Amino acid sequence: MRDAQVGALLVSDGAQFVGIISEADLVRRVLAVGGDSRHVRVSEVMTAPIITIEIDRSAHDASDLMAERGIRHLAVTEDGKIVGILSVRDLLRYFKNWGTL
Numbered sequence: 001m002r003d004a005q006v007g008a009l010l011v012s013d014g015a016q017f018v019g020i021i022s023e024a025d026l027v028r029r030v031l032a033v034g035g036d037s038r039h040v041r042v043s044e045v046m047t048a049p050i051i052t053i054e055i056d057r058s059a060h061d062a063s064d065l066m067a068e069r070g071i072r073h074l075a076v077t078e079d080g081k082i083v084g085i086l087s088v089r090d091l092l093r094y095f096k097n098w099g100t101l
Helices: 023-029 059-069 088-098
Strands: 008-013 016-022 052-054 073-078 081-087
Touching: 008 081, 016 023, 016 073, 052 059, 059 073, 059 088, 081 088
Parallel strands: 052 073
Antiparallel strands: 008 016, 073 081
């Protein structure tokens, strides 16, 4: 995550995405309780199931869903298949520039 400069990663089991792990998951579920991230399995700290939104929904819909579910990352789907991740930072950037579009 550090090397890729991202705050979350999708977790797969074979070809199927089964969860999402974020910086917050690592901090809250590992580091805050004195754990060692080198010895904890991703499956133990990831968030599952993955919360998704279809690609044709609005940024406002995504923001509302993230607020309702208390999440900072949302998987984006197209025809039921995950095609990306939307972050709170992405939405902040979008809404900041919205008046200039």
